[in-house]
Amino acid sequence: MDGAEFDYVIVGAGSAGCVLANRLSENPRDRVLLLEAGGPDNNPWIHIPVGYFKTMHNPAVDWCYRTEPDPGLNGRALDWPRGKVLGGSSSLNGLLYVRGQPQDYDRWAQMGNVGWGWSDVLPLFKRSEDQERGADDLHGVGGPLSVSNMRVSRSICEAWIEAAKAQGIPYNPDINGPEQEGMTNAQLTMKNGRRCSAAVAFLRPAMKRENLTVITRAQTSRIELSEGRATGLRYLDRDGTEHAVKVRGEVILSAGAIGSPQILMLSGIGDSATLAGHGIEPLVHLPGVGGNLQDHLQARLVFKCQEPTLNDEVRSLFGKARIGLRYALFRRGPMTMAASLVIGFARTREGLETPDVQYHIQPWSADSPGEGVHPFSAFTASVCQLRPESRGSLTLRSGDVRDHPVIRANYLSTETDCRTIVAGVRQAQAIAAQAPLASRISVPHSPGPGTHDDAAILDWVRNTSTTIYHPSGTCRMGQDPSAVVDSCLNVHGVRGLRVADCSIMPEIVSGNTNAPAIMIGEKASDIIRADRRAL
Template identity: 45%
Template sequence: MQTYDFIVVGSGSAGSVVAERLSANGRFSVLVLEAGGTDRRFFVQMPLGYGKTFFDPAVNWNYKAEPDPGLAGNADHWPRGKLLGGSSSINAMVWIRGQREDFDDWRDAGNPGWGFDDLLPVFKAIEDNEAGADAWRGRGGPLHVTDCSASVHPLTRRYLKAAQEAGLPFNPDFNGASQEGVGVYQISTKNGRRMSAARAFLRPAMKRGNVRVETGALATRILFEGRRAVGIEYEKNGRSQSVRAAREVIISGGSVNSPQLLQLSGIGPTDLLKSLGIEVLVGNDNVGANLQDHVGINYTFKGKEPTLNQLLRPWWGKLLVGAQYLLLRSGPLSLSMNNAGGFFRTDPALSRPNMQLYFQAFSTVIPKSGERPILTPDPWPGFSIGLSNCRPTSRGSIMIRSNNPRDYPKIVPNAFSTETDVAEMLTAVKFLRRIAAMPSMAEIIVEEVLPGPSITSDADLIQDFRKRSGTVYHPVSTCRMGPDPATSAVDPKLRVHGIDGLRVIDASIFPNNVSGNTNAASIMTGAKGADLVLADHA
């Protein structure tokens, strides 16, 4: 059996960083096991190409949640990256850290070293921010962050002006001193190509002689000697293989796969594991519990002015933007679909924003089989204003269905299962309409297409957002961090409670969700977690 100092399971947002950091000093050998394949695909590297990867089984786990009463019985599609870079290779690339208070809450829950002041230097060290270094932004790090303010669709300016007319301040940097207000999103790209965690961290590490990456390698079980993790059993090309870790096993499978692998290996809810014939090594009900996710909805409008629909839909437009991208690495294909957005409070009495806004200068009301129709939008001038909740109080779970590693786990989001979440979303969609009614937007709107002008009562608005809302792909907390195994799965050093030589390092350890897109915080967690590992093996 081959032995490495460290085995990292998962090459996603956190795992790629862990592998790079642990191998950087040359002292340690690192094996990365990735169930998926290569990230060297055109629609992965082209930023707006993620419409093509949204359902693609070659790069996407294509999970499906259970029918959710909170979403009017809908079974939500849960894309998760199944390739080098994980979900950072198929996401919308919006670079948002979260609010200071999010991380201070983590620290105050008994996790020293995880407050905002502790983590700001980690965030800055990750980044190569095009806007330049300052008290908040980093320059010279591995991951390039692009300032899109000069490249967004002209309609974006109308949205920004209308939001200011509705009372929100303009915010030039959501990762600066304050998050509140509206502005243009920074995105994780460089020279018109996606800057995934694989591109920024893993691929440079793969050039080192002490790093080995195995793709197509599905981890099936953690191997133990007593209560110490000593290796991983995995399947590749239909064959079961085992590898040994001399120092530690690190699980970086993300919020779905990390609890799944722990449960398959005997760490999780005792009754569940016993019912599936799995020998219980450590009974812990928090493994797979406490699932938190942001839930969002779009309101879509037909306009009087051209949107990206008129450029992305016709063959000649595809030819034009395709040539612009291929020759210059610029134009709509080099951007995220979310040009701009913002953060606001549904109640002025709140101390900080609890809702996130998104503006998209195109619309996809008409479905297209087999893909998210970003590159084939509606035939009329359409645009959308969307929103999602920042800190929902609803909690769900991710639990295995069987002892077969290839069976997808049972994902139970429990969206809108609290009165608080329903009430704040009701207030939020009314504010979204208020933005659309401001002069700068109203003068170019022909009609509201979705949900439409007939939806006006509170009951109808609630019914509509239950029917049309869904995940915005930010699941966290299924292996939450905390000092007490009665309420958490890993300790503040990300060590699995009750086990030696085993850590979880990814977004599943978040004690609570962050206010905004989760990718930046996931990558930060990889860097912070690697630092904790290295400190224990100095």
């Protein structure tokens, strides 16, 4: 591969990268190379929906990033799982298909990012979809990505929906429909009971094309620049041997909110003084690279129940065998379960235009899912703030790509963030106290009984909350001096180099990030092909 030349080189086979590989290789005249630092997606747990219990924190398929100790979390550091495998995090995630609010994208456009408003991106969401519910003004069919209804239900989750209605939060049959507010049964990236990752949906069909080359276990170490243009890159194979690739068209970074800014900085693109401190020659001064880091923080309330939950079903070998047999025979049951059976969006106070918190309801509970469920009947109600004001940063640990960068999430660093998460916890407690649900609960487990004081709730959040796996914003799209890419995703000050993944988000979307990442891949492919036609 050394010295080979391509029209397009895509770095990262995650959600956006798989889309780009598919769309850009549709033209048989273009030679496309896709580099993935991880391996092929041949771990069987990847393709079983509930397999995220087995794949997250597994270094064979997970980068296993970890944040620095965070003052906002009383000094705790958090694990940040990210997919290191074909499909990226879409091969590890909880399968939830959530676009966010139309206002999110209109806000991006209002910030000067022309072409990113809701009316611009909705057709891209529709183009990707094969929506089980059928086509309408907001949904598409026939696309590569299967979007399915849940294949499992539990009465405790349905009781949550009824209790939320009693609390004034409506039932919403489609949170990807005209309105986001309300509780609903989740929609999943799943087909016939199996995960439909970006690799399954977009990459696998494209790999049959002779003009697409996919190399796994290839970690990009730097982009090579000549006279202000990206002319190639270097990558390390699994043995640590460095290889060179030339590009006559473009390099597209789709390595995610952690990988993309790290590669830019290692290539001499970032804050000049900081790069020089790591022995890296500064080539393009872009101080915003690695800044603007955003994530959704979740507070996980656990309620002990008067009735059995999934905790009871999976504690015995017989129960596990029965669940496994049902999946093997019918592709149904708990093994088709997403990270949440019920999700919902609500407002914590009057006067808000749109919901500011999201709920994820699970018919099980655990301190650490990988270590097993609690030894008692319980369910979990996770709440997260949708639009955090807190901003963190990502910086290099060293000039070696094999060293994970320094991640400072900076959670709960503003008064609004603290007030909103406390209000969300209070709202969850109020829902749990409503008649359709209260009779099923024996006692609140976490936070414990009597934790209603704002200061006590906030301290509980700081001590127990965790990421909901949505890092974003570290290569922010915009026109100001701290922006990293323009509205066409070109890296400022460099020709032939773009970024296309969740790192380009100026502000994090109000919901889960996989569907928007796929949309970003679709948008990038359209922009790139349009620019190519204009030459």
